[in-house]
Amino acid sequence: MSIQPKKKIIAISYLFPNCNQPNHGIFVLNRLKAMSKYADITVINPIADSPLHRKISKFTHLHNIPQLEVINGISVYHPGFFSIPGHLKSLEMLTYRRAVQKVLDEIGYDFDLIDLHWTFPDLPCGNWLSKKINKPFHVTLRGMEAFHLQDSGLRKYIVAYYLKKANKVISLSEEMARKADELSNTAERTVVIRNGVDTDKFYYLEQSECREKLALSQNEKIILGVGALIHRKGFDLVIKGLEQVITTQGLENTKFYILGAQGPEGDYRKELNQFIEQHKLQKNVVFVGAVDNSQLITWYNAADVFCLASRGEGSPNVLTEALACGLPAVATNVGSVPEIMASEKYLGYCVANEDQQMISTKLIRLLEQPHNRKQQATNFNKYTWDWCAKEVLQTLI
Incomplete structure (x- = not known):
């Protein structure tokens, strides 16, 4: 019997740990680390960057992040993308995609599946890549804030539009699944799977x-x-x-x-x-x-x-x-x-x-x-x- 090759998955996530933020989006890493036993995983985690980011002290954690890290055996790319803090967020649809495209132009586009772990700017980027390589993309909803419903700008409309394009939607809860269906008619494409827990780190003690x-x-x-x-x-x-x-x-x-x-x-x-x-x-x-x-x-x-x-x-x-x-x-x-x-x-x-x-x-x-x-x-x-x-x-x- 022939052994089936592992599927090659490209994960794109605005949320992900890096050397300066080891716990930022740690839940995304935990799931992908577990998935890497059964599939080949590559991660692209674009980092917001601009002259303002380099001058404002609260963004110092975004400085000096290497372009490539290997975290728990997974190659994680950190290209910079232009972002103005608090302004022109819709512009990030373009700059975020360009950052991802720059990495893919170097490492290639040979992937079987596109795995998104946030909604904006991940969803427009995932839709673009899905069309380019003719492969499905799915997105995980990780909190009600992912819908950007309190946003005075365009993000909530962009998210609702591109949720309609996703091949699969993974929701961490029934609550979010209902909201996604209300906004984008996703019920038939949605499955609810909550986060796991690391039982090597959390277990009973006296x-x-x-x-x-x-x-x-x-x-x-x-x-x-x-x-x-x-x-x-x-x-x-x-x-x-x-x-x-x-x-x-x-x-x-x-x-x-x-x-x-x-x-x-x-x-x-x-x-x-x-x-x-x-x-x-x-x-x-x-x-x-x-x-x-x-x-x-x-x-x-x-x-x-x-x-x-x-x-x-x-x-x-x-x-x-x-x-x-x-x-x-x-x-x-x-x-x-x-x-x-x-x-x-x-x-x-x-x-x-x-x-x-x-x-x-x-x-x-x-x-x-x-x-x-x-x-x-x-x-x-x-x-x-x-x-x-x-x-x-x-x-x-």
Whole structure:
């Protein structure tokens, strides 16, 4: 029997890690790394560039990125494309495509499939390449922001138009799949596949040992939140509800540890501190700051409950990481959260978005009831990035 050659896939993604931003779009790398076991993967990750980018300090992370990196055995090309921060975004349809074309002119166009991981400017570029080499292209929807619905410019119309052209649409959640169909009639071409989790990095550990390692009290009840300090992450909902957890249930030894720093959507810490002072929770809320990815497993296993009170998500990695460690969760029904929380029994509770009362009620329930964390971790560890990669490739090839 002859061995079938691996399919050659060109992945184009505005979101992708590089030497200066090792965690930027890490979820894209994780999926492609898993797919690379079964297909030949090449990545083009254009980097925004202009004289303004070189002068403005907040864009320094875009400087000095090599044209080619090899990341986890995958060749990743980083051509620059002209972009004016905050202006003339529709111009990027042309400059982004030219950057991709420059790479392909050097490495060749011999690919079987075009794999896009963002919508703009990836979609117009993918459509152009699909026509040029007569190969299908598909796109993954990774968050409601991918539709650019709040954009005052043309991007939302461009995205809606080119979604109609995609051969396949992979959505991380039913929520996004419904929105894509509403905008671009994609239902017959759409499959829902959420992100996987790296179970080599996130798994069950003894809680007492993890608390000792982090110098945390063995006696306190710990609620854990992980994410950028921005309004969308909903930390304010947990803080406001924490007063009820402490006063009405006699759980005075409860603490809410927040792991994260300011994000691209701003810094909400001042407002969070106001809520903390208003509810007299200075002793119960702890801002840990940014934590290295390698330390998250210790925090997940040290906590009693994970809370994701987010107002909007795609497929939240922090939730699947926590669940893979055996940590039960209370999470709002945004993005792929409903699918994640329904994938196994006894993972915790999925509550309505911005329902502060229900968040508090379910936190209390999880803090008071026993939970077989080791069994949860065992049950959840099947949802790996390898599982995700196989689901994707089965759909596309």
